[in-house]
Every structure is written in structure tokens, then in C-alpha cells.
Amino acid sequence: MGELLKRIEGNTYYIEGPVNTGVYVYGNNRCMVVDTGSSEDWGRKIYKALEAEGLRLNLIINTHSHADHFGGNNLLVKRTGAEVAATAIEAAIISSPYLEPFYLYSAHPPKFLQNKFLMGKESPVDRIIAPGKLELEGAEVDIVDLKGHSPGQIGVGTPDGVLMTGDACFSAQIAQKYKLLYFTNIGDTLDTLKNIKETDYSYYLPCHGDLETDIRAVVDVNLNAINEVMGIIRWELLRPMTREELGSAVSERLDIQLNRTQYYLNQSCLAAYLSYMTDLGMVKGRIEGRRMVWEAV
Numbered sequence: 001m002g003e004l005l006k007r008i009e010g011n012t013y014y015i016e017g018p019v020n021t022g023v024y025v026y027g028n029n030r031c032m033v034v035d036t037g038s039s040e041d042w043g044r045k046i047y048k049a050l051e052a053e054g055l056r057l058n059l060i061i062n063t064h065s066h067a068d069h070f071g072g073n074n075l076l077v078k079r080t081g082a083e084v085a086a087t088a089i090e091a092a093i094i095s096s097p098y099l100e101p102f103y104l105y106s107a108h109p110p111k112f113l114q115n116k117f118l119m120g121k122e123s124p125v126d127r128i129i130a131p132g133k134l135e136l137e138g139a140e141v142d143i144v145d146l147k148g149h150s151p152g153q154i155g156v157g158t159p160d161g162v163l164m165t166g167d168a169c170f171s172a173q174i175a176q177k178y179k180l181l182y183f184t185n186i187g188d189t190l191d192t193l194k195n196i197k198e199t200d201y202s203y204y205l206p207c208h209g210d211l212e213t214d215i216r217a218v219v220d221v222n223l224n225a226i227n228e229v230m231g232i233i234r235w236e237l238l239r240p241m242t243r244e245e246l247g248s249a250v251s252e253r254l255d256i257q258l259n260r261t262q263y264y265l266n267q268s269c270l271a272a273y274l275s276y277m278t279d280l281g282m283v284k285g286r287i288e289g290r291r292m293v294w295e296a297v
């Protein structure tokens, strides 16, 4: 295979990029890809890599609906007629990308949030898939439940012992640096991270980061970051404060610089922590003086 397609094992390859694209070849030079990068340009790059090897693209699987994971869909669909598959909730956003800035802002978002990081170009989704076995013509892959970073996120396991993990966990370097990693459901994320540690694939391909043979150390760094953030939130909430004030306090503690896009991502992520910690009885929210304040229990 050429230089763009890197072989991982057997019929499983990837195209390296800011968002890695997984490739699985089956049958008579057919293939499927997992995630298509952030833009039409990435779609073109993927198309060229497959074309150079005489591969016919039949299926695109999107692990989840963040804009940097389905940007190449339209170009690939137009040129190859491939089908697009995603889980139900992610398919809703991939086909109506306005929903992403809408949920982050919780109403019609101002134009500065309708940007290329938060809102991709809409793509058709032809097949709704769910965790379990997925039949390809003459082959089969595992669709693995990896929800947490996004509510319907999945990974794809190939018969060559490779698990493509989407954004289920971040590289050790990113996790150590930022700590406040983007997860929208902390309970599901913890379950997903523990489940990943119990799998025994030979290779793990995250969308952001390097191919790993043992992902457990990386998962542990992610778990430590989550525990550290929970500790900071509990500590800060010894003094009752609003989510706005908590966001400011946590960003200061972790030395996080914010632009407006990052601010809304961070607020969303903090909302996920507050929801999880409230349901566990660690913190509580109440109305005080017409403000919603949060405090440690």
C-alpha cells in the first residue's frame, strides 16, 4: 500500500491526520472508513489515498457527530456513492449540525458559535447503527459502545484486532496538560474508560493521538484527570457559587486560557460534572437570590 495508507495489521489501515481516519479493506477491494476529518480537503485526501490503491469506498462510519469527524463525508459520498452510518443520536446531529452550537448555547446560537469547529456541513446518514456486530459483505466488524465524550459515540473493532476509539480518551499529553477534557456524561465516560481497559485488542487507534498497543496507561491518565477535576470542583464548591463563577475558578486553577468557543465547551463540560456529582450526592444546586448556586454536600 502507498504512503498515505499506513497498515496497522492485516486488512486494517489508517490515514494519519489531525483526526486519524481508520480504513478496513474487505471483499473485492472494497473498504470502509471510520471518520472523515474536519473538511472537504480531508475528504479529498482520503479519496486520493483510496484511489491510489484501487479501493472502492462502500461505507463511512462516523464515531460521533463533532464537526472534525464528518467534514469529508459529502465529498466522499459524491465521488463514491458510499453509505454513511452512525448511531441514532449522532446521526441527528450529523444531518442537522446546527444542533451542536444549539445544545452548547442552549438556544439559537449567535453567529460566532456557528463556526467550523462547532458546526460541520450537513451530511446524509443512510444507516442507523447500534453497538453489536455489523455485517459487511463477507466480513464483520464490532461496533463498540464508547458513549461519554458524546452521547452516542461508538468505536469500531476490526477482525485484525484493531479498535478505532474515536474520542473516547485523549492522549496522555493532552490529558495531562488540559485536565478538563471534553466529556458530556461523566458516568458514561467512566464506564467506557473502564470497559476499554478490559478489552484485549492488539492495537488502539484514537482519532487524536498515536496508534497504541497498550491503551491502559493512556486511559489511566484520563481517569486521573477526571478525578482531579472532581476534586477541584468539590474544593471550590465549599463556597457556594454559580456555574459561571465555578468555570472561572476551575479555569484559573488549571491555567486554562479561553476564547468564546472554548468557554462554551468548558461550561458544557462543567455542566456534565455538576450533573454527575449531583446525582451521586456530592454537590447540590439551589436557587439563592434569583441565582442558581452550587455547593459541596
Ligand SMILES: [Zn+2]
Binding pocket: 064, 066, 149, 150, 167
Ligand atoms: Zn469529539
